[in-house]
Amino acid sequence: FEAKRLRQDVAVFNPSAEAARALHLSLLSDLATAIQQDQLRQFLQPKRCLKTGRITGAEALVRWQHPQRGWLPPGDFVPFAERSGRIRQITDWMLARAVRTLAAWEVEGREPMSIAVNISTLDIQDQTLPARLAALLAEYRVDPGQLQLEVTETGLMSSGTDPIAVLNALKAWGVKLAIDDFGTGQSSLAYLQHLPVDELKIDRSFVQDVNADPRRQALLKSIVGVGQGLGLTVTAEGVENQAELDCIAACGCDLIQGYLLAKPMDLPDFQTWLGRTG
Ligand code: C2E
Ligand code: MG
Ligand code: MG
Ligand code: MG
Numbered sequence: 001f002e003a004k005r006l007r008q009d010v011a012v013f014n015p016s017a018e019a020a021r022a023l024h025l026s027l028l029s030d031l032a033t034a035i036q037q038d039q040l041r042q043f044l045q046p047k048r049c050l051k052t053g054r055i056t057g058a059e060a061l062v063r064w065q066h067p068q069r070g071w072l073p074p075g076d077f078v079p080f081a082e083r084s085g086r087i088r089q090i091t092d093w094m095l096a097r098a099v100r101t102l103a104a105w106e107v108e109g110r111e112p113m114s115i116a117v118n119i120s121t122l123d124i125q126d127q128t129l130p131a132r133l134a135a136l137l138a139e140y141r142v143d144p145g146q147l148q149l150e151v152t153e154t155g156l157m158s159s160g161t162d163p164i165a166v167l168n169a170l171k172a173w174g175v176k177l178a179i180d181d182f183g184t185g186q187s188s189l190a191y192l193q194h195l196p197v198d199e200l201k202i203d204r205s206f207v208q209d210v211n212a213d214p215r216r217q218a219l220l221k222s223i224v225g226v227g228q229g230l231g232l233t234v235t236a237e238g239v240e241n242q243a244e245l246d247c248i249a250a251c252g253c254d255l256i257q258g259y260l261l262a263k264p265m266d267l268p269d270f271q272t273w274l275g276r277t278g
Contacts, residue, residue, distance in 0.1 A: 028084050030066065031077060035089050039065050042097040043264035044115070046273070047235060047257045050249050055274065057114030059150070059257065060098050061264045062090060078120070087120050091129075094118070095136055098147060101267060103140040116148035116178060121155035130169040137173065144174035150201065151177070153185035164194060171196045181237070182223070189226050199255075200227040204238025207258075210251075211243040221251040228252070 034040055044058040064072040081087040098115040105113065123129055137144050149170060156163045156179070167177055178199035179192070183206050192200070202223055210216050220236075227234040236248045239258030248256060262273055 024080060027077060028080055028086075031064075031081060031084070031086055034064055034066075035093055039067065040090065040093055041065055041266060042094060042101075043266055044101075044270040045257060045264040046262050046270070046277075047255045048261050049255055050253060055113065055277065056255060057116065057146075057148070058270065059116045059118075059264075060094055061118070062094055082120050082122055085122075087122050088126060091117070091119055091123050092132065095133065095147075099136050099140045099142050102142045102146050106142070112143070112146060114146045114148050114176065116150050116176075118150045118180065121152075121158055124151060124155060124163055124166050125161050127161075127166070129166070130173060133170065133175065134173050137175075145176060148176040148178055148199070150180040152180045153182050156195070157185055164196070167196050178235075189223075192226070192230055192232075197232065199233040199235060201235045201237050201257075202227075202253075204258075207236045207238050207244060207248065208240070209244070211247040217247055217251065220248070220253075224251050224253055228254075 041063045043061045043063055045061060046055050046058050048054070049056050062074050062078070064077055066072050078087065078090070081090050094117045098117050102115055119129070133147075137147070151163075151167075171177060176199065177195075177197040178201055179195065179197050180201050181203040182200050183203045200223075202220065206216065206220050206223065210220055224234050233254045234252075235255040235257060236253045237257055239245055239248060239256045239260045241260055245256065245260060265273060
């Protein structure tokens, strides 16, 4: 397991394992100050409803504007943050940002949209998350139904504690829950029926080139069918071109997200984009 982790790390930073380890150590100490020094950024990527054409919400994705290394994607630091126990600070920062934006949109009289925040396996194991979330929602007086939490299928399955209990505690506050990267984990479709979730996000690996392979299309269509049969909203992740979109629409997907619609943007760009898109 440790060897696998190391390989993943080296794959990110390349040169040698030694240099990679040194880089990780310095990144870790930098991460401690990143939040205090306001170096994290929240990007938003929109989701569109295929039936109505409306933008129903956005997913919040973290970026780190590192003073020396430039823009870092989450893959470069979220795994370290998880291992070093700092993921909770990132999660809290992302949640606060999202809730603040939702509150601002309400004041501005915008049409209600949801914002989805990614939470990690460690957050699910953290019994204080529901209370932290409740405090935040109360502070900003935001409709909890506009906030969504995304947990990966893999994260859920590998969480030591009973994930269903924590998900139920979060649901009790009225927030929406989504299963992220669905189809990449080891869980069975049957497990889905026990999860108190609202949305199923089908991983990009099922979406990519779906138009070019009838078997892939059959798979996508059946996942959509099962998800909708369980009363869930089904979203296709990572839609990049029109051919994929046509196929996804034919499969009956509810929502799409991906570069075809828009890349993740900072808040000002997202709002400009919304204004242009309608
Ligand atoms: P995810 O939650 O599945 O997010 C979707 C990822 O796919 C994002 O990468 C997004 O930029 C990318 N993407 C969106 N549309 C397309 C497309 O059409 N084509 C392709 N090739 N990619 C697309 P990003 O921002 O690098 O995030 C990667 C992962 O990092 C996320 O996957 C999520 O698991 C994690 N992550 C991001 N932000 C956070 C956070 O605040 N907290 C935690 N715990 N994890 C986060
Ligand atoms: Mg996500
Ligand atoms: Mg995903
Ligand atoms: Mg992913």
